[in-house]
Amino acid sequence: MSSPGAPILLPCNQFDHFYRGGNRIGALRNGPGGPMRPEEWLASTTTRFGQAPQGLTRLPDGRLLAEAIEADPTAWLGPAHVQRYGSSTEVLIKLLDLDQRLPVHLHPNRAFASAHLGMVHGKTEAWYVLDAPAGAEVGVGFSDAVSMAQLRSWVDAEDADALLASLRRKAVKPGDAMLVPAGLPHSVPAGVFVLELQEPTDLSILLEWREFAVDGRADGHLDLGFEVVLEAVDRTAVSPADLDALTLTREQIDAAGLRTALPERADAYFRIHRVDASAGPVSVDAGFGVLLVLEGTGTLRTEASPVDLARGMAVLLPHAAGSWVVEGDVVAMACRPPAPDAPVGP
Numbered sequence: 001m002s003s004p005g006a007p008i009l010l011p012c013n014q015f016d017h018f019y020r021g022g023n024r025i026g027a028l029r030n031g032p033g034g035p036m037r038p039e040e041w042l043a044s045t046t047t048r049f050g051q052a053p054q055g056l057t058r059l060p061d062g063r064l065l066a067e068a069i070e071a072d073p074t075a076w077l078g079p080a081h082v083q084r085y086g087s088s089t090e091v092l093i094k095l096l097d098l099d100q101r102l103p104v105h106l107h108p109n110r111a112f113a114s115a116h117l118g119m120v121h122g123k124t125e126a127w128y129v130l131d132a133p134a135g136a137e138v139g140v141g142f143s144d145a146v147s148m149a150q151l152r153s154w155v156d157a158e159d160a161d162a163l164l165a166s167l168r169r170k171a172v173k174p175g176d177a178m179l180v181p182a183g184l185p186h187s188v189p190a191g192v193f194v195l196e197l198q199e200p201t202d203l204s205i206l207l208e209w210r211e212f213a214v215d216g217r218a219d220g221h222l223d224l225g226f227e228v229v230l231e232a233v234d235r236t237a238v239s240p241a242d243l244d245a246l247t248l249t250r251e252q253i254d255a256a257g258l259r260t261a262l263p264e265r266a267d268a269y270f271r272i273h274r275v276d277a278s279a280g281p282v283s284v285d286a287g288f289g290v291l292l293v294l295e296g297t298g299t300l301r302t303e304a305s306p307v308d309l310a311r312g313m314a315v316l317l318p319h320a321a322g323s324w325v326v327e328g329d330v331v332a333m334a335c336r337p338p339a340p341d342a343p344v345g346p
Helices: 023-029 065-071 073-077 079-085 110-117 148-157 160-166 226-232 240-245 264-268
Strands: 039-042 092-097 125-131 137-142 167-171 177-180 193-198 257-260 271-276 282-284 289-301 307-310 314-317 324-336
Touching (some): 073 079, 137 177, 193 324, 257 282, 271 282
Antiparallel strands (some): 125 177, 125 193, 137 167, 257 271, 271 324, 282 324
16 A cells, blocks of 8 residues: 555556647656547546546555545645645646647636536646747737627637637747636647646636537536636736746746746646756655656655656655655656645635
8 A cells, every 4th residue: 555655656647538649748657648648647636527537546556546645634735735725635737748739728717616616626727848849839818808799709600710819829938837827718739748737627618629529519618508608718808918927938947956937826726846956956845746757867865765766757745755855967847736825816
């Protein structure tokens, strides 16, 4: 049985989806790859919407992580976390490898999810770009304010061209990171590979779906109907300065040591830190999280036995493992919930 006091190497948790991709996940994580497995969910206690139990992480000892945490939340999450958030991990960590652009879609905020779905969390998310074609641009938010009548017209017509043209564009490159607040419609082009952190739900609203292996009329509205879910769309204009404020560039993030990879506004939802031990050991405080190794080799030291690190490893760290140290010529991403004293997100 997996002990909540020792780091755990996570097996790959890829599965089928309605868009193409997944080979880079397979190569990085020794998983099955594509062609229709574009996502891996890491240390997940979240199920896919309407498809439970798919999405849940199973530990090497056979238990579901969700069951293990419920049995001993303090050991896994820490007393301060449990006092603030209960037994929820508060975060879902994913890899997304896109061989096909994402459809224009959005995720509801906490107020909408509470009012219409009885859920505590919405789905604010963030992307750390692992790979991207030269000149790749994401679309996030409307460049001009859009009326509800116009939005309904585009959705009814499944007008992908108009929806894509309406988005504010921003170029991204490997090493950049962006926070995407709930409510903002967005799309990511083919060829982009990201590490994604989000609130622990699978709540997505599709605005177009014609090119995809999904029936948006049936499955694109959270079983609420489009008349209801379109109220979740942030139809205000997003400026270039707005997107700049949601972004940290590679040049701002890449440095030896422990560097935050998201703007401060993300702290209410989750934390991503880049860990670069090339200039010396990097220490991280105790707490639930996942360390995803991107480059090099090294050693993870906790109060338990050391773990040899290599590219593609995803190490689950329970709070009971104590503070931990990364040594060696290694670069990794530390993905964690919000701190127990984090501000409350909208």
